[in-house]
Amino acid sequence: MVGGSTLPRRALGRRLRELRTKAKKSQLAAGLAIEVSKQGIGRLEVGQVVRISTAQFRDLLDFYGADEDAKTEVLGLLQEVKAAKGDSSSGWWRAYADVVNPHFDHFMSLEQACRRMTTFQLTLLPGLLQTPAYRRWLVATADPAMSAVDVERRLELAARRQRRLVEDPDFSLEVLLSESVLRHQVGGREVMSEQSQHLVEIGRLPNVSIRVIPFDAGGHLGLVVQSFTLFDFPPLHASRMAEPPVVFVEGFTGALFLEDDSVIERHKAALASLRQVALSEDDTRVLVQDIAEEYAA
Template sequence: MAGSSLPRRALGRRLRGYRVQSKKSQLAAGLHIELSPQSIGRMEDGQKVKICSSQIRDLLDFYEVSDPSEGREEVLRLWQEVKDQAHAAKLAGTTKGWWQAYTDQYAPHFDHYLGLEAVATHLTTHQVVLLPGLLQTAGYRRAVSYIGDPSLSAADMDRRLELAAHRQVRLADPNFRVDILLSEGVLRHTPGGPSVMVEQMNHILELIDTRPNLSLRIVPMNAGSHLGLLVQSFTLLEFPPLASHLVEPPVVYVEGYEGGLYLERADMIDRHRRAITDIQRVALTADDTKQLVQQMVKESGT
């Protein structure tokens, strides 16, 4: 997929590991292959950097990774995947991800998330205040956008709605599994007013009935103690194997008012997996969730 960051992430993570193991700085690595330390950092973060095969090999030599069994061949295979992907995207005329046409409509930190969401095969999200973007109707998205920027122009609003609609196309992909754990309070909030929320809840009911790859379970207000009260909102993204058959580790994304966090350490992933298990313990079943949403629609009287 154009714009996929998976091989680049895997390559960058391994190069960072070998650099740290060899006790070399980003500055030293950059000087060795005539790149800035910032470029080394971007590459290690899985971002696009102009670099050639000989420079990759020179870095491996500099990090004293000479034995194929130590991972040298693995790094070179990943680098070949990065090149093959870039070549295929160039031939297709899609060297950027589709979402990058909307960079003026989202915060810079969210670009990386959209790239990960576009290639994830399993997304699990726990939300305590707002509905995740994959579920939002145009009316709900519009209301939330105006909360953040009341002076937003009509043209910019249309582009934000286009972006949201494009993201939601992935829900039609049977290979994309989505598990949503939603605080009941999310549906009790009414951005845009009761009529917007009724339309939104009816949309949720339609998705429940028509998208077998989507699971929605509500955590009721009287659920008692569970880890979701501490961990708050987050999204766990999991990915398919790379062409080299390596398994790309999951990422936990945590969004805040001033930016986002991307958590990749194994202990952090494990803690969020435990939180998911504990939240699932107190969440309503899928059938009971559907009944509660239907009841809330009736209670609205709209």
């Protein structure tokens, strides 16, 4: 999956791929039928931007032998793609593109479009829960050469992302944390004391669930799976079907966006296993509060 794609564009590409496969047509043949390269058809099918007119879409649907219902669905998705492109409120995060990783545009597209975000973190807090001081230390450590101005822009971006937790009641966040996340002294004891208190407070929001997997839970699947985030999406209007989930896995120099059904199911099973060994929300608050007081002592 490539940065910047939108949910309607992903759905459009997936539906066109299904119709092409059903028609037993190759990407090369499809491209020749509407005077687009084979690579262009490939990019279209994975949700990337390709300059194709509505007339060409109609010709492509005719080439695939699509029935009227399929044509209506695809053209409806096409209208959603155009509407998303013209929405001046979308893509606000792109103003910060010069101070974030190349994959972050796509990550933000998913984060802003999803209805539910579930994340397991083994070493660090997810961005939506980080205090400015915690985030500042991470930025300075990852890129010590970054200018003070750009550091502040990174903090501004984080703050804008976090607004959704309180401004969008339809968005929910579930966080499963290894206790090690709370024990690593990111930025020092004072920063961690403040960060821990912040977790206690933000965990009281009705759409936020924070649960810790304590050290005394012993070995658990998360130690093997490592950190990841699952995005779940609302249905699209044109197709009336839920957009398939996406799993995000970040590394030091890159990231993966996973969409294969079997891969998604394995990560969902991992989450189910982690929930079984995690503390309740109430017990988590008690633990986090105790840790905050330890840092403040």
